[in-house]
Amino acid sequence: MSTDAPSRTPMPDEPFYHRAQSRRWGGLLLLLGLVWLVFELTSRSAIFAFALVEEQVTTPPQSFSVTRVVVRGLDDHVTLSHADGDQVTLTALRHGFGWNSNAARSALQRIDLQVEQQGTTLHVDVQHLGGIPILFGRTPYADVQLAIPTGTSLDVETVSGEVRGEGLRATGSLGTVSGPLVLVDTAGDLGINTTSGDVQIRDAGAGLRIKTVSGDVRITGASGALWVESISGNLDLDAEQAAVLVLDTTSGDIRASGVLSGEINSISGDVTLTLPAASDLNLYVTTTSGEIEYDLPLRDVQQDRRSLRGVLGNGQAQLKVTTTSGDVELGADS
Numbered sequence: 001m002s003t004d005a006p007s008r009t010p011m012p013d014e015p016f017y018h019r020a021q022s023r024r025w026g027g028l029l030l031l032l033g034l035v036w037l038v039f040e041l042t043s044r045s046a047i048f049a050f051a052l053v054e055e056q057v058t059t060p061p062q063s064f065s066v067t068r069v070v071v072r073g074l075d076d077h078v079t080l081s082h083a084d085g086d087q088v089t090l091t092a093l094r095h096g097f098g099w100n101s102n103a104a105r106s107a108l109q110r111i112d113l114q115v116e117q118q119g120t121t122l123h124v125d126v127q128h129l130g131g132i133p134i135l136f137g138r139t140p141y142a143d144v145q146l147a148i149p150t151g152t153s154l155d156v157e158t159v160s161g162e163v164r165g166e167g168l169r170a171t172g173s174l175g176t177v178s179g180p181l182v183l184v185d186t187a188g189d190l191g192i193n194t195t196s197g198d199v200q201i202r203d204a205g206a207g208l209r210i211k212t213v214s215g216d217v218r219i220t221g222a223s224g225a226l227w228v229e230s231i232s233g234n235l236d237l238d239a240e241q242a243a244v245l246v247l248d249t250t251s252g253d254i255r256a257s258g259v260l261s262g263e264i265n266s267i268s269g270d271v272t273l274t275l276p277a278a279s280d281l282n283l284y285v286t287t288t289s290g291e292i293e294y295d296l297p298l299r300d301v302q303q304d305r306r307s308l309r310g311v312l313g314n315g316q317a318q319l320k321v322t323t324t325s326g327d328v329e330l331g332a333d334s
Helices: 015-043 101-108
Strands: 053-064 068-073 077-082 088-098 111-118 121-128 141-148 153-159 162-166 171-177 181-186 190-195 199-204 209-213 217-231 235-250 254-266 271-276 281-287 292-295 299-304 307-312 317-323 328-333
Touching: 053 101, 053 111, 068 141, 077 153, 088 101, 088 111, 088 121, 111 141, 121 141, 153 162, 162 171, 171 181, 181 190, 190 199, 199 209, 271 317, 281 292, 281 328, 292 307
Parallel strands: 068 121, 068 153, 077 141, 077 162, 153 171, 162 181, 171 190, 181 199, 190 209, 199 217, 209 217, 217 235, 235 254, 254 271, 254 317, 271 328, 281 317, 292 328
Antiparallel strands: 053 088, 088 141, 111 121, 281 307, 299 307
């Protein structure tokens, strides 16, 4: 009869079970290390400490007598500025990158800038042609610069690129997908649309309509009528002059300050307002499941757990704030 002891099933706290878990952790750490390495190499535009060579080609300035401008690009840069005259002026700079000058010039050939005037419409289309992409580092792109006269209609869209503008007094729309949109001193019946891209506007004038999906909005120096809708993004607004607002967020917080009136609505986000104590405002706040707090010199106050009414000054303007599952905090500007 055998005297060997019967085999014993390992218990979960013994090293037998720890080996598989250790392998999983080791694989995860290795993956994180590779991701970090790729990020470092890409962000520094270098591979194994060798910097990429950049080549540039400038497109000479061209002027067009048009009333509408259409721009399409991928991971390109579009810069819009105000033109004093009545003509649209276009300049462009193409950027190519490679291991050496020949490779960088070859990358430049993959950027085709197509410019065509059809009647009173100017079409600018940045085409990215086929080729073997660089494993790490920057891909070729075009920097398109346009001087825009007052009243011009715009239709600008980029994917993974950026749009910047200053001094615009235009109509139409500007849009990005996975790219930032930055404006300075801009007004007019102009739509601003981004998906997975942030919007920053300084000195925002009346007429702008802003809509973002998965992007934050930051506006400073707001004045006049503004409309903002944000889905899965925060909204931060400072009004230096009287601003008439329509603000809507879904799953995003709202922070606004200054001389405000209009409507502010949030479904799943908090609302924080800082108002001048000397405002002339009729205030109405409601919430479905949030809380309301205020530190303002209100008169004629009517308040319960889910609503607040009150008057600042002579109550000339109206401000209505509504939240579903977000808190509302009202404070006075010091």
